[in-house]
Amino acid sequence: MMKTTILAIESSCDETAAAVIKNGQHIKSNVVASQIELHRRYGGVFPEVASRQHILAIDTVIRDALAQAETDFSTLDAVAVTRGPGLAGSLLVGVNAAKGIAMAQNLPLIGVNHLEGHLYSNWLATDDAAPEIVFPVLVLIVSGGHTEIVLMRGHGDYRILGRTIDDAAGEAFDKVARLLGLGYPGGPAIQRAAAGGDARAFDLPRAKTKRPYDFSFSGLKTAVLRLVQRYSKNLQRPSDVAQNAPDASNLPVADIAASVQWAIVDALVQKTRAAADAFGVQEILLAGGVSANGALRQEMSARAGCPVRFPPLSLCTDNAAMIGAAAHWRYLRGDFSALEMDVIPNLRLK
Ligand code: KG4
Ligand code: ZN
Secondary structure (H helix, E strand, O other): OOOOEEEEEEOOOOEEEEEEEEOOOEEEEEEEEEOHHHHHOOOOOOHHHHHHHHHHHHHHHHHHHHHHOOOOHHHOOEEEEEEEOOOHHHHHHHHHHHHHHHHHHOOOEEEEEHHHHHHHHHHOOEOOEOOOOOOOEEEEEEOOOOEEEEEEEEOOEEEEEEEEOOOOHHHHHHHHHHHOOOOOOHHHHHHHHHOOOOOOOOOOOOOOOOOOOOEOOHHHHHHHHHHHHHHOOOOOOHHHHHHOOOOOOOOOHHHHHHHHHHHHHHHHHHHHHHHHHHHOOOEEEEEOHHHHOHHHHHHHHHHOOOOEEOOOHHHOOOOOHHHHHHHHHHHHOOOOEOOOOOOOOOOOOO
16 A cells, blocks of 8 residues: 655634644644634634634644654645635635645645545544444534535445435534524533433424435424523524523523434434445444534444444544545545645535
């Protein structure tokens, strides 16, 4: 197998990240500068603030990634970067930095799909043990912007079996958390609140979709809004609810959080299991921010009917190590990008 050392850059949303990855598996360094604190007061990612912060952070993050890997540009085989999907202004900062390095150091440039990155986080080694994954596998990508069931029959071979027709799973967590006054990001907050609640307290709707492996989560948000309204009579419109933290004294936040988490997890597990059975895969891989969810990990492992693999918690949310892992396989295929490469904010996996 050809050896590679790749510098990877990720700036698609609210993390400025750079990593040095060897052979698509070994993490020499993985630096993530999070903007979460900055966006918390807006209750979500504020695009202009995000791109400005990327500009401020990116040089230092790249320098730190090289320093922590105890290397410099001269040892690199390529520079990889997320080109989409994501926020245009944020993507541009990473892509321009990568192009500058590629040009100045005469290195090949590799544009990577952010979702492909998430999926390849499963190939990264931890504690020196490199995973050996046998195809075909089914990947459930669950992040703030995406929910997709992907059949993977080889490296770079993606077939989308289903996706969300409205909100992404992470988006559902984030929106419900806002309705409950739990803050941003919503997923971890819901998970924490749910720990003290009864998942059977409220019977929340499971959406029917036309295609068997598609998802729909927007009905959940409406159902929770109704619940919140029932408990806090003075709040009528969604904007009121968002601006006024609901009266904590009578809103059963823990029970609602637990019921919502259960509704999301149950839908994800059911459809993933059905697809895994239908396509006879070797194992199921989870990827993306929501794959950090404890209930999802537990429930999927219990009900999958085949082995389930998920990335370590630190690699579930956005990072550049996963971009370096995906880039390795593109490098082996000779799949390089021109220096004219553009960002593609709505780039699809294919
Ligand atoms: O993959 P990611 O870091 O960014 C995107 O590419 O979107 O995913 C972020 C999403 C957010 O919606 C966040 O609420 C969710 O992942 N998330 C979680 C958990 N940790 C992060 N959702 C549920 N449970 C968690 N523990
Ligand atoms: Zn992501």
